[in-house]
Structures are given as C-alpha cells and as structure tokens.
Amino acid sequence: xxxxxxxxxxxxxxxxxxxxGGIAFVLSARIAWRWRSHETTELQYALHRQSxxxxxxxNYIFMLKIPLFAFFIYTCDKLSSIxxxxxxxxxxxxxxxxxxxxxxxxxxxxxxxxxxxxxxxADMNEEKLPFTRLKFVLFMLFFIPLFAEIGLEIGFFTSLxxxxxxxxxxxxxxxxxxxxxxxxxxxxxxxxxxxxxxxFALSVAAYGSRSPxxxxxxxxxxxxxxxxxxxxxFSPYVYELPTHHCPFCLLQKEYFYVGYLxxxxxxxxxxxxxxxGVLDLVQKRYTKRFYNLSLFFNTLYVIGISLxxxxxxxxxxVWL
Amino acid sequence: MLANVNVLLLDYALGSLKRQGGKxxxxxxxxxxxxxxxxxxxxxxxxxxxxxxxxxxxxxQITLQRFVAGKQTNxxxxxxxxxxxxxxxxxxxPRVWGYYYFKPAGVNFSIVGVDAYEEPxxxxxxxxxxxxxxxxxxKEGGMIVGExxxxxxxxxxxxxxxxxxxxxxxxxxxxxxxxxHSDIALESNDLMLVPxxxxxxxxxxxxxxxxxIVVHVNNPVEIPTIVQKITExxxxxxxxxxxxxxxxxQNIFDYKSGFFLSLxxxxxxxxxxxxxxxxxxLSSEERREIGILKALGWxxxxxxxxxxxxxxxMAFSAFITGFCAALFFVYVLQxxxxxxxxxxxxxxxxxxRLPFSVDVKMIVLLFFLSVPVYxxxxxxxxxxxxxxxxxxxxx
Numbered sequence: 001x002x003x004x005x006x007x008x009x010x011x012x013x014x015x016x017x018x019x020x021g022g023i024a025f026v027l028s029a030r031i032a033w034r035w036r037s038h039e040t041t042e043l044q045y046a047l048h049r050q051s052x053x054x055x056x057x058x059n060y061i062f063m064l065k066i067p068l069f070a071f072f073i074y075t076c077d078k079l080s081s082i083x084x085x086x087x088x089x090x091x092x093x094x095x096x097x098x099x100x101x102x103x104x105x106x107x108x109x110x111x112x113x114x115x116x117x118x119x120x121x122a123d124m125n126e127e128k129l130p131f132t133r134l135k136f137v138l139f140m141l142f143f144i145p146l147f148a149e150i151g152l153e154i155g156f157f158t159s160l161x162x163x164x165x166x167x168x169x170x171x172x173x174x175x176x177x178x179x180x181x182x183x184x185x186x187x188x189x190x191x192x193x194x195x196x197x198x199x200f201a202l203s204v205a206a207y208g209s210r211s212p213x214x215x216x217x218x219x220x221x222x223x224x225x226x227x228x229x230x231x232x233x234f235s236p237y238v239y240e241l242p243t244h245h246c247p248f249c250l251l252q253k254e255y256f257y258v259g260y261l262x263x264x265x266x267x268x269x270x271x272x273x274x275x276x277g278v279l280d281l282v283q284k285r286y287t288k289r290f291y292n293l294s295l296f297f298n299t300l301y302v303i304g305i306s307l308x309x310x311x312x313x314x315x316x317x318v319w320l
Numbered sequence: 321m322l323a324n325v326n327v328l329l330l331d332y333a334l335g336s337l338k339r340q341g342g343k344x345x346x347x348x349x350x351x352x353x354x355x356x357x358x359x360x361x362x363x364x365x366x367x368x369x370x371x372x373x374x375x376x377x378x379x380x381q382i383t384l385q386r387f388v389a390g391k392q393t394n395x396x397x398x399x400x401x402x403x404x405x406x407x408x409x410x411x412x413x414p415r416v417w418g419y420y421y422f423k424p425a426g427v428n429f430s431i432v433g434v435d436a437y438e439e440p441x442x443x444x445x446x447x448x449x450x451x452x453x454x455x456x457x458x459k460e461g462g463m464i465v466g467e468x469x470x471x472x473x474x475x476x477x478x479x480x481x482x483x484x485x486x487x488x489x490x491x492x493x494x495x496x497x498x499x500x501h502s503d504i505a506l507e508s509n510d511l512m513l514v515p516x517x518x519x520x521x522x523x524x525x526x527x528x529x530x531x532x533i534v535v536h537v538n539n540p541v542e543i544p545t546i547v548q549k550i551t552e553x554x555x556x557x558x559x560x561x562x563x564x565x566x567x568x569x570q571n572i573f574d575y576k577s578g579f580f581l582s583l584x585x586x587x588x589x590x591x592x593x594x595x596x597x598x599x600x601x602l603s604s605e606e607r608r609e610i611g612i613l614k615a616l617g618w619x620x621x622x623x624x625x626x627x628x629x630x631x632x633x634m635a636f637s638a639f640i641t642g643f644c645a646a647l648f649f650v651y652v653l654q655x656x657x658x659x660x661x662x663x664x665x666x667x668x669x670x671x672x673r674l675p676f677s678v679d680v681k682m683i684v685l686l687f688f689l690s691v692p693v694y695x696x697x698x699x700x701x702x703x704x705x706x707x708x709x710x711x712x713x714x715x
Contacts, residue, residue, distance in 0.1 A: 002571065002574060002575070002578075003574070003575070003578035003579070003581075003582065004574040004577075004578055005362060005574070005577050005578055005581050005685060005689075006685060007578075008578055008581045008582065008585070008689075009581075009685055009688045009689045012585060012588070012689065012693070013688060013692060013693075016692065016693065016696050020696065020699070023700075049620065049703075049707045052620050052621070052624070052703065052706075053700070053703045056624055056699060056702075056703055057699065060692075060695065060696065060699060064692050067684075067688075068688070071684060071685075071688060074681065074684075078681075081567075081570065082567050082570050082571060082574075124621070162571070
C-alpha cells in the first residue's frame with residue numbers, strides 16, 4: 001500500500017461519503033417505512049424535512065462524484081509511473097483482481113445517482129410529492145452499489161502492491177489476452193463499428209418516434225456498443241497504431257486528454273436519454289428537453305469519434 | 321439541482337456573509353491557513369522532486385555496487401574490462417569517491433576522485449574539470465571545492481589548504497585550488513574534487529580497487545538486458561539504474577507528503593468539528609432572519625441554497641487565498657522552516673532555490689482536500705437552519 005497524496009484525498013472523501021451516505025440511508029429507511037402523504041401529523045412534517053436533507057446529501061455526493069471519477073483515473077495514471085509494467089491507468093486498475101469491477105461500479109453509480117436526482121427534482125416540483133416513497137426505497141437500493149464502490153475503493157488502494165509487476169494495456173486489450181475482452185476480438189472490428197453506428201441511428205429513430213422506452217433501450221445499447229467500438233475500432237485511429245486498443249490511454253497527455261471530453265459527451269448523451277426516459281416512463285409523459293440534450297451530446301460524440309478514422313484515411317489513404 | 325446558480329440568492333449569501341462579519345473572517349483566516357500549510361507542503365515536495373529529477377538525468381545510467389554480507393564494499397578494477405566486453409556497453413568507469421567526516425563542523429564532505437586522462441562520468445563534472453587544469457592539480461596536490469565546503473573550511477581557519485587525516489593517522493594536505501558554482505546546488509554544495517591518487521590515500525584504499533563502477537550504454541532500451549548480464553556474471557554486484565532512482569524518488573516524496581497529509585487529516589477533522597459547531601450555533605439575529613425569510617415565503621431549498629453559496633464562497637475564497645499565500649511563501653520566500661522537513665538538516669544544507677512547479681493536477685488535488693470537506697461540515701447545520709419554523713423563531 002502506498003499513501004500518495006492523491007490516494008489520501010480519495011480515501012478522505014470516501015470517508016465523508018460513507019458518513020453522509022450512512023445518514024441518508026438511515027433517514028431513507030425511516031421515510032420509506034413511515035411516509036403517509038395524506039396525513040398531517042408532526043411526524044410527517046419531520047419526515048418531509050428529513051427527506052430534504054437526504055436530497056441535499058445526495059446532491060452533494062453526486063456533484064463530487066463526477067469530477068472525482070476523473071480524478072480517480074488520473075490517480076491511477078500517476079501510479080502507473082511507479083508500478084512496473086503499467087503504462088497507463090488500465091495496468092494499475094487491473095493490477096488488483098477487482099479493479100475492473102471498481103471502475104464499473106463507479107460508472108454505474110454515476111448513472112444511478114444521476115437518475116435519482118432527476119427523480120428527486122421531478123418529485124419536488126410536484127405539489128403532491130408523488131414519488132417520495134419510491135425515491136427513498138430506490139435510494140436504499142442504490143446505497144448498495146455506493147457502499148460496494150467505497151468498500152472496493154478502500155480495498156483497491158490497500159491491496160495495491162507497488163512492487164508487483166503488472167500487465168500493460170497493450171496486452172490487456174489485445175486479441176491474445178485471456179480476459180473476457182479477447183472474445184470480442186474474434187469478431188471483425190468493422191462489425192462492431194457498424195453496430196455502433198446502428199445503435200446511434202436507432203437512438204435517432206427513437207428520438208423521432210417520441211417513445212421514452214425506445215430511447216432508454218437504444219441509449220443503453222449505444223453506451224455499451226460505443227465503448228466496445230471505441231476499444232476495438234476507433235482507438236487504433238486515435239493512437240495511429242493498429243495494435244493499440246486501450247480505452248485508458250485516451251486520457252493521457254499524448255492524446256491531448258481527448259478521452260475526458262469523449263467520455264463526458266458519451267455519458268451526458270446516454271445519461272439524459274436513459275435516465276430521463278425511465279423518469280418519463282414512471283411519470284407517463286414525454287419531456288422533450290431530455291431527448292434534445294441527449295441527441296445533442298450523442299451527435300457531438302459520434303462526430304468527434306468519427307473524425308479520427310476519417311482524418312486518418314484522408315491523410316494516409318488507407319484504413320487501419 | 322445545486323448546479324443551477326441563482327444569482328439573486330448568491331448576492332443575498334454574499335450580503336449575509338458581510339453581515340456576519342467577525343465570524344466569517346475568523347473562519348476564513350483559519351481555513352486559509354490550513355490550505356496554505358497543505359499547499360506549501362505539496363509544493364515543496366513537488367519542487368524538490370522536480371529538482372531531483374533534473375539531477376537524475378545527469379546521473380549515470382547504471383551504477384554497479386559490490387555488496388558483501390549486505391554491506392557495500394570496494395570493487396576490484398579487473399572487473400571493468402570484463403564488463404566493457406559485454407555487447408552494447410559503451411563506457412565503463414570505475415569511481416573513487418566517499419564521504420569524509422569533518423568533526424569540528426560536524427559535516428560530511430563528499431570527496432570525488434578525478435583523473436586528468438579519464439573522461440568524468442557526468443557531463444556536469446566534465447564541465448567543472450574543463451575549467452580547471454587537472455594536470456597541475458595533480459602535480460601540485462590541489463583540490464576544487466564547492467561553495468558550501470569553502471565556507472565551512474573558512475570558518476575553521478582553513479583558508480588556502482586542508483589537512484585530511486588518512487586512516488593510518490597521517491596528515492594529507494591538499495591546496496584549495498578553486499571553488500566552483502553549480503546551478504544545481506543540491507548535488508555539488510558539499511563536493512570536493514581531488515586527484516584520484518589523493519582520494520585513494522585519503523580513504524586508505526588499495527589502488528586496484530574502486531568504490532563503484534559506472535556503466536554507460538549506447539541504447540537506453542538495452543539497459544535492463546545489460547543489467548541482467550552483468551548481475552549474472554557477478555552476482556555480488558548490485559545494479560542501480562536511473563529508472564530505479566526515479567521510482568524511489570517518487571516513492572520517498574509521495575511517502576513524505578503522504579505522511580504529512582495523514583497528520584493533516586487530524587487537523588481537518590478537528591476543523592470539521594469546529595465548523596460544524598460554528599455553523600450550528602445560530603445567533604438570535606440569524607434565527608430571526610431565517611424566520612422572517614420563511615414568513616416571507618422562502619422555501620427550505622432557498623435557505624439551504626443560500627447557506628450552500630455562503631459556504632462555497634467561503635471555502636473557495638479561502639482556497640484562493642491559501643493557495644496564493646503558499647505560492648508566495650514557497651517560491652518567493654523559498655519556504656523558510658518548512659523546507660527543512662523535506663531536505664533534512666545538515667550543516668552543509670545546500671542553499672538551492674526551489675524550481676517552480678505548479679500544475680493543474682496539484683490545484684485539483686488541493687481543491688478536493690479542502691473545499692468539499694468544508695462544505696460537508698456545513699451541510700447538516702444549513703439544513704437544520706432551514707428547518708426553523710417562522711412562528712417559533714419570531715415569537
């Protein structure tokens with residue numbers, strides 16, 4: 001275990017999140033259990049005030065989680081310079097068995113808590129507070145991945161062995177590796193690319209059809225296949241190296257930190273449609289603003305990522 | 321969501337901070353001080369790391385040390401030719417160097433033996449030796465010393481020569497033929513360049529031996545392979561490469577600043593409690609204010625927003641103040657007191673300037689260590705204040 005300032009900062013904030021998350025969890029349990037929106041007792045009034053505290057806490061956690069996710073990746077990037085074999089964050093993340101799950105939990109939590117905040121907003125803007133019980137039951141469920149993430153993160157940094165030799169991203173994201181990702185390599189990368197554009201077309205079609213369900217499904221598919229296509233098809237064009245498929249190296253200086261922009265666009269685009277869509281399904285209505293935002297960010301992402309192969313082809317006259 | 325900034329509420333929060341006067345100023349000062357301390361430590365650590373990494377580039381690619389029973393000992397010169405025969409090795413240089421303890425001042429001088437017919441193992445050293453004539457140095461029994469050494473010697477009345485005592489108990493005088501200035505002071509302040517045979521005499525070493533061996537490789541990519549070959553041929557040699565040094569520097573400074581930070585966390589925790597307490601204890605004035613606002617129709621969320629803006633403005637301005645103060649303290653004043661935590665104490669403390677190294681990453685790190693913690697401490701008090709009932713307060 002090495003206590004670099006970055007790790008200490010992350011652990012400190014984890015402790016803060018755990019503390020406030022714990023408070024929010026206890027309050028949610030109370031509210032979910034005893035909330036009666038038609039009663040006018042002292043207790044209901046107190047519960048209403050507490051429900052506001054929970055939303056403040058979750059707002060606080062979520063607002064910090066987004067930049068902290070980037071900071072976590074950056075910390076791993078920095079650690080890669082002292083861990084033998086690692087050349088970017090992926091080597092560090094994979095040096096601990098559950099590193100990949102930690103990253104996945106972090107991403108899932110961003111979607112989940114973002115959705116909770118949208119639900120909270122919708123609830124607070126309605127006179128009758130129709131989703132109060134629902135949102136606190138949901139928070140109790142969402143607390144599990146949050147708790148798991150914090151636990152994994154603490155475990156990750158304590159079991160991180162600086163002197164252990166790890167694999168670099170060149171072997172982790174290659175057809176030769178024995179990880180699950182090698183399965184994807186057995187399919188031609190052009191097919192993944194086409195599936196990705198297909199998903200984007202699907203999400204545009206869903207936007208045209210004004211169906212929340214179609215938007216949710218198409219955007220979740222888009223998020224998944226965008227990542228796969230990024231690893232298998234697009235990343236070699238970014239690196240201009242046919243064998244380099246790492247999704248983490250995009251975040252490095254050599255590529256102008258383009259990954260931070262691309263991932264933010266992809267997250268914003270798919271999040272608004274998916275979370276907004278679920279919210280619309282619950283509320284049984286159609287909020288155009290979510291889908292407009294989603295289409296805007298998704299389009300920006302698709303344009304951004306497509307420019308790499310196109311410009312490569314224009315300059316060199318061949319595809320990789 | 322808290323992200324949508326309401327300018328009117330922000331304006332109100334600023335006014336409220338102004339009205340609180342003394343209380344805000346107190347918190348602002350304490351918070352700024354904390355951030356200032358933290359920022360200074362991180363900046364010093366980064367600056368020294370940068371200085372060392374600059375020095376690192378001038379260090380030999382591979383240093384070979386011989387270990388017997390876990391202790392470093394001298395290497396036989398006959399090994400030099402064997403190592404030179406390895407493919408890829410460009411130059412091999414035996415070095416004679418060591419420390420000489422000067423009791424009256426309680427300091428260690430670094431003595432490095434130089435040879436007129438041998439190219440020095442470091443570029444910087446060769447620049448030094450070029451300005452001084454080594455041949456006459458050898459003939460006349462002179463040496464070249466760093467500025468720090470010269471001052472120490474002068475304080476002890478050795479103004480033009482110095483008497484070394486050899487292990488046999490004999491005196492070995494060497495003239496101070498020159499003083500050099502180096503732009504990287506960390507490595508050369510305590511340095512004495514003496515002719516090789518003088519170094520052998522001062523250390524009482526056999527002339528068939530060297531302190532260690534420095535290897536220069538044409539292709540840096542081959543360094544690990546060559547290290548492997550050498551250590552297979554001579555298992556008692558330990559190879560230290562530039563990369564090893566870089567990693568250990570990083571570890572040392574991460575450890576040092578990490579250690580400081582762990583102590584700092586205790587401070588942060590205490591501060592957290594103070595802020596929590598301060599923010600919870602509303603004066604009757606403030607309670608009345610909230611009561612009036614609520615009676616005027618403000619919602620709970622409006623009051624929490626105002627409180628959030630207040631604490632954000634406080635934390636952020638303290639962050640900026642502390643950060644700027646640290647910049648001034650570290651790079652203009654050269655961090656008096658604090659830098660000795662990192663450099664260690666020694667009579668020959670090199671008077672070097674901390675090179676400027678501040679990047680976005682450090683600002684982000686500092687931000688995460690300070691602002692969110694402060695805001696967290698005010699979350700619950702803000703909510704409590706917002707829960708006050710208009711009628712109860714104004715009664």
